[in-house]
Amino acid sequence: MSLSLRLDINGEPRIVEIDDPRITLLDLLRERLALTGAKKGCDRGQCGACTVLVDGRRINSCLTLAVSLDGAEITTIEGLAGDGGVGGERLHPVQAAFIRHDGFQCGFCTPGQIMSAVGLLAEGHAGADPERVRELMSGNLCRCGAYRGITEAVLDAIAAEAGAAREDAA
Amino acid sequence: MPLDSPAPIAPYPRHGSNSGQPLTRRDGELKVTGRATYAADNHPADLLYAVTAVSSIARGRVTALDVAAAKAHPGVVEVFTPANRPPLAHDPDVKLGMFGFRIEVLQDDGVRYVNQPIALVVAETLEAAVEGAALLNQQYEAQPARTGLDDGERYAPAAVGVGAPAHTAYGDLDAGFAAADQIVETDITTPAQFHNAMEPHSVVAQWDGDDHLTLDMGNQALVMSRDAYAVYFGIPAQNVLIRSPFLGGGFGSKAILNGPQILAILAARQLKRPVKLALSRAQMYGPVGHRGRTWQRLRLGLDGEGRITALHHQSTAATSSFEDFLEPAASASLHAYASPAILAETQGLRLDTGTPGPMRAPGEASGSAALEVAIDAAADACGMDPLEFRLLNYAETEPGTGRPYSSKALRECYSEGAKRFGWAGRPLQPRQMRDENGMLVGWGMGTALFPCPHFPAEARATLRADGTALVETAGVDMGQGAWTALAQIAAEALGLDPEQVEFRSGVSDLPDAGVAGGSGHTASAGLALHNAGEDAIARLAELAGADPASPLFGAGNIGVVARAGRLHRRDDEGRSESYADILARTGKSMVVGTGRMARDDAAAQAWAMYSNGAVFAEVKVDPDLGVVRVTRLVGAFAAGRIINPRLVRSQYYGGMIWGLSFALHEAAQTDRRTGRIMNADLSEYRVPVNADVPSVEAILVPEEDRYVNPLGIKGVGEIGVTGTVGAIANAVRHATGVRVSRFPIRIEDLL
CATH class of the missing domain: 3.90.1170.50 (Aldehyde oxidase/xanthine dehydrogenase, a/b hammerhead)
Structure with missing residues (x-):
């Protein structure tokens, strides 16, 4: 059995052949497309380490069957930094804020945290309210306990975005 | 100071400014871009x-x-x-x-x-x-599965933890209790917890x-x-x-x-x-270790003024049917408070579980959780403020052994933490404070303590022809920030900026850096790196000193200072030469130095060495529903020399959040009929989420330690867990009047 999927992954249109309907988006990315940034922490949608954006929305890629995504746009942590990838000034503002605020320790949950934060920014529900940020980031576990830095990083990125929006309006 | 103790180590001369700087993580960019490769990311x-x-x-x-x-x-x-x-x-x-x-x-x-x-x-x-x-x-x-106290097999263990004594007695316990005006008993059970990295x-x-x-x-x-x-x-x-x-x-697993x-x-x-x-x-939830269950009883004898006259800490600790690892909880009472008599003893219990193992602050976490609740109960029984009670029973020397502390800025931790938290004016009686929504508010505190074990470690430092360096040791960064802090230590010893130091680690074919555990990795691997760096500089100085064409000719090893990639004559700093020039003229492509962590055994025996701290917690409890929320955590910690305050704060935050988790969240639930763990996942086995931690602060209390090791470094990775559990339980008691007897604290305990 072989299924052909049209996927846009990090801005690149791809035809992906899969031979097994049981393959999750997470396992497709990690084991077949060499995109190992998204992590498998629980495989049950309980930890958030596998968070990616599908059509701009943050989802648990471990709970999503790849076959259900024909035509979808997928953004992973590898697609977040600007062209050329690693290079301080090209980092996405959320990535830079995570470094500045030490919003991680072991780094395993970090790709999921960052993708979740990027999704949160797009949702626009948090405002500058730390309590709402903490609540809306609570689908992403961090066992090292870097929550304070994570919250500060997300608030920082929200403030930067609001500042940029004000400048655009002016 | 005991008369026969060794002379203090001379303070470490600080040549550069690498140590103590709050650098961001050297691996930060790899981690935020998804390019850091963890084991399962490999795909040969x-x-x-x-x-x-x-x-x-x-x-x-x-x-x-x-x-x-x-x-x-x-x-x-x-x-x-x-x-x-x-x-x-x-x-x-x-x-x-x-x-x-x-x-x-x-x-x-x-x-x-x-x-x-x-x-x-x-x-x-x-x-x-x-x-x-x-x-x-x-x-x-x-x-039938053996799952608890009533069906497990009890035994007298040879050891607890990894080779620690199961029975330690100091002083005359009976006399201590006989001299007491009152005896306060506290029972605490702690559950099986899983590392869940x-x-x-x-x-x-x-x-x-x-x-x-x-x-x-x-x-x-x-x-x-x-x-x-x-x-x-x-x-x-x-x-x-x-x-x-x-x-x-990793957390030990x-x-x-x-x-x-x-x-x-x-x-x-x-x-x-x-x-x-x-x-x-x-x-x-089985083959990779966990924190074993404990059933603890503490008895404190108290005189009329509130001084501890005797301290008896008993623990029954669970292990598997086929291997021994007993959570050394009772040992926590050996080091914390002054008492003329202390007995710490552990009984083993065999259950049909996987073998427990070391989990972040093994023994100290569960033991201090119980001890700090018992101390709070004792303060209560004496009608004393919990901080005042702790200061009255402050250990000026290590209880039992009488050894002096290599350093102990615990008083400063108490006072700075209390000040920042706003402890003064705390009502003595419980159920006295409410917030604007009618929630019961309680304040509690706990003492944090963790020993300073060191492990044998080795390192290599290579000064290269271009004046940069390669330093190598088989160290481990599991999130504590070793790649950054260890590179800072090496860079300082080499008189270079961290950017000029290539740090190779995390591979087993490098010099042995010991275990990343026991909060001893930075001190152990760091000392090896420091010594390797100094050795490389000494060899370079030897080359320059023997070369008539060098401005350093005749300076000798002692006579130079390494700074910013140059050796300077100590007696005339204007005479200097860059590493690259020295190597180039002597025709060498590199100079290699080696170093080991070697703690002076006499010093290690003569001094009691601990990191210290004080944690203050505020909780709010819904009077109708019993829901507990930790609204503030303030920790003040003294751990000798701090290499990177940004990373150290993160370690303290993480430790305190583990304490919060211990106090309110974590427990593996065993089905007594089958022995199965009913919540073997990350949804029902609760760990804190972001919303559970509204406010956590860590104060870095300055402390100079001239004995613990030549760098003055203690450990920071585990101490945050220790004071926090008790502080939260004591805050819950202050809010509700309920003294808990088990962890985690459950809603039904408070209704």
Whole structure:
């Protein structure tokens, strides 16, 4: 059995052949497309380490069957930094804020945290309210306990975005 | 100071400004871009996937496995069971050194605990391996599971933790209690807790022939593990290479070999192809260690003024039916408060569980949780403020031994923490404070304490022709920030900026950096790196000093200072030469220095060495629903010299959040009928989420320690757990009037 999927992954249109309907988006990315940034922490949608954006929305890629995504746009942590990838000034503002605020320790949950934060920014529900940020980031576990830095990083990125929006309006 | 104690170590001369700087993590960019590679991210060509089938009973034996059904599934390559498991060179039922626990690797059909591996399925795809394991349809002959105090087998242990005494007595306990005006008793039970590092235990195993093994795995003890794998597979240690550039958390669970990983390595050898195995989250509740349950009782004798006259800490600690690791909880009472008589004793209890192991602050966490509740109860019984009571019973020298402390800024921790928290004016009686929403508000505190173990460690520092350096040690960064802090230490010793230092670590073929554990890695590996750096500089100075063309000619080793990539004459700093110029003129491409961590044994024996701290907690409790929320946590810690305050704060935050988790969240729930863990996942086994931690602060209290080691570094990784558990429980008592007797605190305890 072989299924052909049209996927846009990090801005690149791809035809992906899969031979097994049981393959999750997470396992497709990690084991077949060499995109190992998204992590498998629980495989049950309980930890958030596998968070990616599908059509701009943050989802648990471990709970999503790849076959259900024909035509979808997928953004992973590898697609977040600007062209050329690693290079301080090209980092996405959320990535830079995570470094500045030490919003991680072991780094395993970090790709999921960052993708979740990027999704949160797009949702626009948090405002500058730390309590709402903490609540809306609570689908992403961090066992090292870097929550304070994570919250500060997300608030920082929200403030930067609001500042940029004000400048655009002016 | 005792008269026969060794002279103090001269304060470490600070040549540069690398140490003490709050640098961001050197691996930060790799981690935020997804380019940091963890074990399961590796994907060598021709890879096979392995999945363990695990037992769903806690005791008995496996009577049937439908191997044919599993093998018939498309993609399944092989199924390993006790019938065809390839041989090992070491008997897994024999201990292999201090950290070499007995493990389960399909040596027979016996089942000793739930989630024990009972077969290994290997397939071309992950999906096929998972399905194959499900098709085995195992059948059992089950025996009743022993799950608690009433059915477990009690025994008198030879040791607790890793080789610590199970029974320690100081002074005359009976006399202490006889002299007491009152005796306060406190009972506390603590549950089984699982490390639950975000990264499940994983390995990618590759064999080159039958005797060369490469392992990609998260590992907290690279060289020690390399040696152990070599024994299991009957090959020379130098033929085993472990690569562990990043660990997705360890917390003690990735220092000890486990069955599933050994099985995956065996499968790779047998099938002559690389094999990847990653445990599922549920499978981590069994073969990879946990914090064992305890049942603790503390008795404190108190005189009329509130001084402790006797302290008796008893603990019953659970272990597995086949191996001993007893949470050394009672030991926490040996070091914290002054008392003329102390007895700490532990009884063992055998249950049908996986073997416990060291988990962040092993013993100190559970023991201090109980002790700090008992101290609060004692303060209460004396009608005293909890801080005042602790200051009255302040240990000026180590209780029991009378040894002086190498340094102890605990008073400063108490006062700075209390000030920042706003402790003054706290009402003595419970249920006195409410917030604007009618929530009960309570304030509690706890003393934080953690010893300073060091491990043997070695390092190499190479000054290169271009004036930069390469430093190497088989260290481990599991999130504590070793890649950054250790590089800072090395850079300072070499008189270079961290950017000029290439730091190689995380691979087992480098000089042994010891275990990343016991909060001792920065001190141990750091000292080795420091000494290696100084050795390299000394060799360079020797070259320059012997060269008539050098401005440093005749300076001798003692006469130079290394700074910013140049050696300067100490007596005339204007005379200097760059490392690159020295090397170029002498025609050398490099100079190599080596160093070891070698703590002066006499100093280690003469001084009591601990990191200290004080944690203050505010909780709000819904008076109708009993829901507890920790609204503020303030910790003040003194841990000697701080290499990188940004990273150290993160360690304290993490530790305090672990304390919060211990106090309110974590517990594995065992079904007493079957011995199964009912919440073996990350949803029902609760760990704090972001919303559970509204406010956490850490104060870095300055402390100079001239004895602990020449760098003055203590440990920071585990101490945050210790004071926090009690502080929260005591705050709950202050809010509600309820003194808890078990952790985690549950809503039903407060209604």
